[in-house]
Amino acid sequence: MEHSTFIHVNQLKTFSPRNEHCKVVLLADIKLNDQTSIELLFTRYIYLHLNIDGHVLGVSISQSIFEEHPEFSSQFLNDLEMMQLLLMYVDDITNFCQLFAAEFEYVLGYHPTVYFEAAEQYWEKQMIEAQSNAPQ
Numbered sequence: 001m002e003h004s005t006f007i008h009v010n011q012l013k014t015f016s017p018r019n020e021h022c023k024v025v026l027l028a029d030i031k032l033n034d035q036t037s038i039e040l041l042f043t044r045y046i047y048l049h050l051n052i053d054g055h056v057l058g059v060s061i062s063q064s065i066f067e068e069h070p071e072f073s074s075q076f077l078n079d080l081e082m083m084q085l086l087l088m089y090v091d092d093i094t095n096f097c098q099l100f101a102a103e104f105e106y107v108l109g110y111h112p113t114v115y116f117e118a119a120e121q122y123w124e125k126q127m128i129e130a131q132s133n134a135p136q
Contacts, residue, residue: 083123
């Protein structure tokens with residue numbers, strides 16, 4: 001795959017404890033430069049982090065999104081916190097990812113609309129199960 005605005009593969013050996021291979025932009029502000037050119041602005045963003053095997057490590061969020069959500073303990077979220085955040089932004093994420101539908105489908109195997117419809121159902125189910133298993 002040629003250079004992508006949507007997918008960022010780590011070019012240097014990373015010393016991250018997450019062993020990240022690449023990250024996918026799930027949400028960012030956009031600026032239309034002309035009818036065919038989109039510039040991503042990173043004042044508000046959500047990145048999906050993947051390891052070399054394509055497994056999800058978590059998401060990172062911009063400082064501005066983090067400040068809007070005091071319920072989160074850091075800018076890197078995984079497990080239930082990640083699902084909670086993704087559910088909050090699923091419509092915005094779906095709309096954003098449709099701008100890069102071909103790349104999204106190349107990486108994740110589905111068109112963004114199909115992917116996030118299924119993911120939303122899964123995340124909701126996971127959140128309900130976690131709440132029912134939580135100590136009372």
